[in-house]
Amino acid sequence: MGTKAQNQVKKQADKKSIADKIIFVLLSILIIGAPLFQGLFFQKEIMISNIFAFAIFVVFLLNKKRNKEKLIIFNSPYDCIGLLFIIAYLLPIVFFQWADLRDAIDILIRYTTYYAIYLMIKDMAQFERYKEYFTKVLILGSLVVAFIGIFGATGYIKLEDVIMGNRISSTFQYPNTLAALMMAMFFLVNGSIHKAEKYIEKLIYGAAGFVMLFTFIFTYSRAAWLLFPIFALLYLIFLSGKDRIASILYFVATLLPNILVLQPFTSQLAIDADTKPKALIVFFIGIGIFKVLYSIVLFVQSKLADKHYKLIYGFLGAVTIGVAILGYMALNTTVPLVFDNMAATENKTNQIQRTVKEIEGNKDYILKLNVEAIAGEVEAQWPWRVRINSVNEAGEQELLIETLGDKDVNGEIEIPFTTLETTQNISIYFTNIYPKTKVVFNEVKVIDGEENVVENIKLKYKYIPESLIARFNSIDLSEDSSATRLTYYKDSFSIFKSKPIFGGGGGTWKALYPKYQSLPYNSTEAHNYFLQALVETGITGIAVLALLIFIFVVHLLKAWKRKDTLTISILFSILALLGHSGLDFNFSFHSIPIILWALIALLETKTFEDIKPRINKIDLSGKSVGTVVPIIFAVPLLLFSISLYSAYAISVDNGKSINEIPIEESISKMEKAVLLDPFHSNMRIDLAKMQRTYGFETDNFSLVEKAENHLKKAVKHSPYMPVALQETASHYISLGRFEDAFKYLDKSTETTPLKPNSYETKSEAYAAVANYYLGKGEVEKAIDIYTNNMIGIIDEMRVANEKTEKPVQLTQNTLQNIFRAKYFVDNYNNPEKLEQLNDIVYMSYLDLEGATAVGMPWRVSDSSSGDIKYEIKKEGLKISNTGEDNEFIYSQFFSLNPDTMYEVEVVFSQESTQKNLRSHIISMVGRRTQVSEDINLEEIEDGVYYYNFNTTEDLEPGRQYIRFDHPGNSEDYFVIRQVIIKKIE
Template sequence: MRLGRKKRLKEERKIVSTEKAVFQDKTSNERNILSYIIYAGLLLLLFYPPYFRGLFFDRELLPTHIYSGILFLLWMMYKGTTLKETEFFRSPIDYAALAVVGAYFISLFVSVNLRYAVGELLKYINYFIVYYLVSDIARRERDKRIILWAMVLSAAGVAFAGIGAAAGTVNYPGAFVGGRINSTLQYPNTLAAYLTAALMLGFGLQVTSEKLWQKTVLAAVNYTLFLAFIFALSRAAWLMFPVFYLILIVGIPGSYKMKVIGYSLQTFAAGIFASPGFDSGITGGETSKVWLWYVAGLIFAVVVFYIFEKLSERITVRIKPVTLISAFVILTIIAGTAAYIALTTEKPLTLAHGPDEPESWKTSWYTVGNVKPDTEYVLKVTVSTRPGLEQDRWGGAVLIKSVDKNNKETDIKSEFFNKALDHQLIEIPFKSLKDTAKLRIGFANNFPGTSATFSNAEIFEANDKAAGRRIILAYKYIPEAVAQRLSSISFGEFSFQGRLSFYRDALKIIKEHPILGMGGGGWKSAYFAYQSYRYFTTEVHSFFLQLMVETGIIGLIAFLAIPVLIIRNLVINKTDDPARGAVNWAVFSSATALLGHSAVDFNLSLAAVAIYLWALFGLAAADGMTATQTAKRRKPATGSYAVWVAGGITLLFIVGSGMLYSGYSYGQEAVQALQSGDIAGAMEAFEKASKYDPLTASFKADLSQIYDIIAEQGKNKELKDKAVKLREEAAAMEPYNANLKSLLAEIYLREGRLEEGLSLLEEAARLNPYNMNVWETLAEGYEKVAEVYIAKNQADMAKELLGKCVDIPSKIIELNRKSPQSDPGVVKLSATKNLMLYLTKAEKLSESPNRETVKKLKDLVFAADFSIDLNEDGRPDLWDVWGEGEIKIDPDRFASIKPAGESDVTLYLAEGINLEPNEPYEVELEADVLKGGYKIDVIADNSEVFNLSADKGEFVTPNDIEGKDTRIRVFVNPKSDVYLRGFLVYKK
């Protein structure tokens, strides 16, 4: 029975194959000039997107929508008139692909930002268009291969541009930053994922190409892709690459397994061969050396390929399983030996800046684990340095940081080498902290015309030199950039823990909006309200989580149906043609690579990469369409107008994209007018921008501010009312936008709508709680409105607001405590000068809510409350603390300071204050001295302006103080016991 089923399936496949071949010939014969124009247009659509910043921005994306729409419209016309095909849907994958578009359409009705939601809908319509065109046009294997060539060559161009940027030859913004190749996609992780996908296609094409010149070109192309992939320095991509490569190897038809292994090993060997010299050229800023090693690797790749290809033509060996296993074991031993040599052979670490190279930190960091806390250590290293000609331009530095169990870093020691050294052995003693779990040791160079070479680094406990641990600073056979990235792979590492925080916060949104999501752009519209600490990212860094945030479980199911159905087609429509099967599997492996990496990054937020993926979906779907399914589309119309309906919707897509692009263009014109001081021109441009793109709230908000300025100048009530209405519309359009709430609150408060204004400021704080600006604005609002109530003799209402104001620190402390302790990227909120000023005013007013106090506080220009420690780091906010001693913060009361030993403790204002020239000021320190004493001074650019040893004093600022860095210092004398409460500066 089972044999009969297999035989029947084999016969069905043969019939289907024959029918498809006959139909393909008919379709080919019916091609006309329009079809070739569309074909060429599709190839262009698949080729150019990566070169325009990945189509991440509207400037490049919206014109692409228009272009795609025109192509699709032409294809619909061609289908309906020339091919006489009236059926729109051809396979279950079509329904799944359109369902994703449908999910984004439905999410419009629950979106929190309609403009973003429409933008995402347009993107997915574009992706569907790409999918449909590719799957419908690739009806022959030849068409499929041409499309694949276009995609691979496009990726090769991107890789080549990145290599050129690394060499300094190609000048493309953001193509090479921080020693990493970003190329035209401007993001290294996405570049690495994109090149991985392209490499899978390259291998698939190479093993199935019949012409030697094509294989040779692909050998060069694959080497270029791999070299750029390495120097994108994406750790996640490196870790995932073996998995995707294994998928390609395991699934490719047996007759091509050895070929793809052979070709890929040649590519890897060429990339590894060129990497050390290539890296050395980049590090040294030597353009010619970078190109020399690239070309050397290219020649290596082509020559090795050619030799093996010719040998394989002359020698046909029937490989037995035992021989294959033996060869695998030998290769494994060789690879293991090579890896051991590469990982144990070291060389000195050299960091240098050329004479004309701008000043920048070049630092190599190394992690040392299993460090004992509160223990004396010594770092021993051999150093050679060439400092700069100018004073303080040191040649090299060693930086030592303590890392606690939560991956928080604290500086322990910094050693700078200002003199020329020649292989001098340096010992650097230091002591780990009480919470030290591991160390981060950095070797640095910073200034033009300087260099530093470090070698023989070793760390040991001060009382046990025999138990030293070697630190390999540089590997002889591994590029320095690669070694540094490999050594930093850790679950506790900054970017990994940061992603986990993004994912946790995304899950909060999904939990609240599980079915339909928050609409396209939901994450970047609302994430501030859900974040667990202050970070900035418009993307979740996980495609699947972002998809759920935007479209809920509906969108996720619709999208996952596409790869599931493609896998089903691969299983059911298994071809007897090994070459075709190899190409199909390469397409599947490529799509898997993109999706796999996108699970932990935002690659698919770049429309160019998403287009690449949906083109792969189209190629996979094309192979799954049988001739019978395709032929059905040619039957006479029986009331089905799907093709023409699709054409009509496409027209709307084109017009809508065109209108949004016009709005964008006028918006840019308005910004330029504002920058040049042309208020009238900016107003006219913003009015046009709002007309063509009425969904963008920022256009209305910006226009309202212009109306407000003009209305204030001319006392124009009508224009003032327009400004208020526009701000109300803008705030309503983006309910999660705290800035728009604050902007509307500003105008409400100015007009005397006090309760409404404060309510909006409170809502802004709820929507963006980890933004200190909203707390500053809220504190100011409470204090200013309280002044209004005091002027109206409504002291009770004033006290209520003042109580809310002084309660702000407790709310911020609670937020800080909720932040994830394991994420090294967490920076806890601390008080700012403005917040401290309004908190102090509120406290003084709540003690004496009268007009005299209001009058006096109008002259208060700076205030510090030493009992406020929002980030709970044991130091008063606003102040850096120098010297050793005991500091205790008693919230809402004081800071107790007791210097240790014979040294004093200095509180140094961390940020400068602005004082007007030639004006009298009064300084007041609220303190209780139990023992000893203190001294106060005010300095401007490190020169003393005023000093005081009492609790009050007056001074007049010098004429040249404006623009200078003005700071305050409080010195607590040795053996003192002082309680500090507040520091006030009044303008007399």
């Protein structure tokens, strides 16, 4: 080749090298930056990252086109899998199966982004140096996140929710996802150590792993704590002999310093100060200890020949035994529990909880305490409190007894208690709150009726932080968070059954869970990536996901045979992310799947070359596609992503300035936003509301018609969105098209049967329509609305509650709307009664047909010597109390005005057997008891009792309630049918 030709080739190679470096830098910024912006959980950051990724991809494709290179695909099974995921999320849109079109498009764009990132990194990682570079970038990005979390916990970085309670959450603002990332990257670090040749590199990688493990521990993520040892054990099994020993030594060298600094670091974090320099010093001391220890490990490894590795196994065995002994000692070395608030100037809660499991139901026990206490300056401020709760099989707790400390009582104290029939174990809470108080619990034990010691309770561990003990104690499938997750999983299958083939597209869980939920809860996340994929893509998508996992397993087996430690490490990083995501919503953080697909792109496909994707027996392995086709898709995706973000920016800007600019300008801005993002239902709803308002103000009914069209499209794009349905109903009410409005209101409660606010919106709409008819003098139509629609909400709620184990309550406003309707229907022929309707401040029809549907809007007192019971029946609210003490039942809050006369009307059922009771009006502000009234049911006719009272001048409106006392010690009961409180002249 001539000199001229050689120079030309060199110039092209130099240009390619420069372009590759630029693309590498841009991809590195994306990977490192992704977790830093709240993990890319929110729409703004997600859209910006999509634009950035597509822009890099276009540059990447143009660079390949300029160099006349093909975009190689189908030389790895992962190429096909990435495309299949995109198709799986496209199908619900193509076949009009979406639950929310905008969310479906959003998730489709995300998966396209992951694939683009995968293709770029995979293409560059064919060169060993770039594979190494990207590995370092992934580790560096995770290390930055870890340091931000640690510096945030010690007060040196001020970011919102960088620490939640005592849990490090860093930039994710969610500790569990941070834990998943740290766990995954720890395996990548270990693989990189094996790959590294230089001592300094091994030490740097090792220190990075120490920081990640340290951060992982202080996320207090229980699921991750359980999973990490399992993945670590499997990881070691798959490594070859020499690498396995090196990894075990590294694990030990990393774990021991972490254990050593746990207690001092936790103690320093507990200090009440803005910054905690000593905690940070402890952390760096831990790094120093690790470096010394690991340097010794590396030195020993370098001096031992392969035949001497048996010595290391012996050493590791000794270390294991030593750690076991130390662990046993740590778990059994306790000291007295001290809560010291002597230096405090305000309330500060100190509390620990201990569980005793060897407990029988319906049996007498004694809690024996040895206590030393110093009381506070205020007599009512006790130095300690002990609560003993019964815990049933479902993990639900019920108070058995509460004991408050006394300054004059020290030494041996006995607290007798009796368990319930449903008691499986007991939970004991030791608490100190008030300033200038101190308590020392020297010894606590539970004994049974025969004075046998059931358990000596370990109060304070000398070497283990209480925060760790508390988190370990709460690892229980019966705990609320675990039980709630199981409910999510159950409901996911209900959603899947409604759209089994293609699913409902991205965002299906968020859109459909309110319709299918079996218990009342609020969660826009399924807390399980696999189930979320199931409801979003149906059988089609879950088959792709299953295929991906199968390929991972096969790839792992082949890497194991080849003793390819780095590939095994990358695969375990991937499997750790996926494994933890089966228990949480990590993949809702856009940064996590970006990292996942970057890891997939680094996999060594040479270990996998005999598995070739085939379609209809056509071998696609090694087939190539030119850059033109990807560019045809990439450029529109980039422009579309820019369009979506522009719409978002306009919408946000309009929301900030809506009260400062003319409405015509706001409408114009929102019209532009809708044009740029035509699938965003909330934008259409906002625009429709402005158009309707302005249209009515200016008699421009073409604007009102446009508003209707936008609302129809919003409902079409988001058919299960309550806001879209309710706003459309409101629109039709404003036009007087009530039947159309009622259809949308019915749809809104059908899609959210366990959401009380939906019924409140519905009741307010019915009230508005009824008032419209009353204003026109059409009383019969108003009565029809009240009878068939408003009061019918009770039946709707009852039907909804029949499908759930935990009935939900209608809101107080909904109940008042229903009760006012009931009052009107009962008294519409009585003008005097109707005139009093606007003076009523509170009413409750407890005898309303189907009243069980509203749940229990009343509450009861709770004392250890009383035994009040209640039951809502067709006849009303039945109250009994066989206990020794007076107890009471009380209403929700209502509002009274100061220095005002009111009348209370109470209707009792004739079946009441308890004849003597007392009623009180209580205020939380001002004089507490506004009035007390003794009631003798034998002295009243027809069960109706009236009494008047005048409120005090110091009363503040808004926190008043009525209560009814049952004196107790009796089998008799009384039944309240109705309560009405109204203002009188």
